[in-house]
Amino acid sequence: MSDSPPISIPPAAEEELVKRLRARDESAMTLFYDRYSAALYGVIFRIVKAEDEAQDVLQEALVKIWHAFASYDSSKGRLFTWVINICRNLAIDKIRSKQHRVGSRTTGLDDSLTAQRQSAPTTFRPEHIGLQEITKQLVPEQRQIIDLLYFEGFTQSEVAEELNIPLGTVKTRARTAIKLLSKLIR
Amino acid sequence: MPHIQDYIESGVLELYALGELSPAEQAEVEAQAARHPEVRRELQEVQAALGLYAEAHAMVPPAGMRERVLGHFAAHAHAAYDTDSASVAVPPATSSLRAEVDEMTRPQPAAGSPVVRPMSTAPVAEEPTRRSLWAIAASVALLLSLIGNALLYSRWQEANTNLLALQGDQTRWAATQASYQQQQGELRAIREQNQILRSDEFRAVALAGTPAAPTAKARVLYNPATRKVYVDVKNLPALPAGKQYQLWALDKGKPVDAGMLAATTVAGDSLQQMKDIASAQAFAMTVEPEGGSVNPTLSTMTVIGNI
Secondary structure (H helix, E strand, C coil), rough: HHHHHHHHHHHHEEEEEHHHHHHCCCCHHHHHHHHHHHHHCCCCCCCCCCEEHHHHHHHHHHHHHHHCCCHHCCCCCCCHHHHHHHHHHHHHHHHCCCHHHHHHHHCCCCHHHHHEEEHHHCCCCCCHHHHHHHHCCCHHHHHHHHHHHHHHHHCCHHHHHHHCCCCCHHHHHHHHHHHHHHHHHC | CHHHHHHHHHHHHHHHCCCCCCCCCCHHHHHHHHHHHHHHHHHHEEEEEEHHHHHHHCCCCCCCCCHHHHHHHHCCCCCCCCHHHHHHHHHHHHHHHHHHHHHHCCCCCCCCCCCCHHHHHCCCCHHHHHHHHHHHHHHHHHHHHHHHHHHHHHHHHHHHHHHHHHHHHHHHHHHHHHHHHHHHHHHHHHHHHHHHHHHCCCEEEEEEEEECCCCCEEEEEEECCEEEEEEEEEECCCCCEEEEEEEEEEEEEEEEEECCCCCCHCCCEEEEECCCCCCCCCEEEEEEEECCCCCCHHHCCHHHHEE
């Protein structure tokens, strides 16, 4: 694509990494960690909300990425997309397996979301400040819906229930929000 | 193609990227993306936008996690991995891996076994059989070689891990040794100080702050028999640049230089031995230019005390 978005992990570096991982170069995982851990840890931590559990998931994710690497198909998308989905799935499995959600769900959505937002800035990496500014341009309902789907591991129907809106609205709101994001990064 | 536009507008690509679809629905999206470039483009945009959203929330993992996570990886990189549990979380990706593995492990028709083959694909009956025999032989050889390699590799890894552990031990030991020696040195200094403090021959002279520095407080330990003088600071005002505290012994009203206080002494870190003093009735401290003065600058007197 000619209009590639300004992503802090450049696709060229990614290609190099994919090549090494394909060649089963174990030392590539160190590079992988250095390049992706902050992005992956941020997502994992927001889902599991505890440091040691986030570490477990990250640990598990690295081993999984290594062993399942043959199934990564670069024609279907970037490595980053693939690995972040692995991490999200493992993190969501973790909170589901622990029945973690039953408790945290009822603590009140707004509390948990605002708490996260307030605690986040100290750990933001400077190079992401631009990105942060961009995501701030989403209106609160849009952020909320993406956060629920992406960081809280809610299904669409759970979101509909939680926010008390029709299922169709979940879909359109998610689409509008993501559309706006991709417009902003262009 | 208006229906493709409808498909894109439906929001299904967003749900795909968010991992909200069933495996069947995922497969459908992937098929559409493979068929229609506009779907593919849209999907890439959606994924890029979500990737950016993730990156905007990046958090640097706590210190120490890097070693733990990479250590865990090194320990598990060679372990057999349960791909069944792996496929639960990433269904679309591993399902194709699955297919490839199935393909590879599908049993080959053995020689002489009844095989139903369309006429056109079996012009000479013997040739494919021989080929499959060769294939089996080659597969067996390859398998044996792979097993051999795996064994050698795991042994090598084990040796490597042991070596790393030993190197770690060695580094730790060296560090312990260094800190032990440092502690020994500190202990010796503390013992000496303790001896001075406990000795009956030493007289403790409390030096109190003058009106210029009311909170200043120090102590001189003086042994008239051996003439030894030590100073012990409790609290002294910070010095301006280029200045130093100087200790004076007052003998029959006459000031005698007893030496300069080191910065660590001023900070109250330890006792400092000063110049030997033959006779004194009082001690005092003044602020003097670095290196000291011949006569005390009385206006800067900070503490004073009589024996």
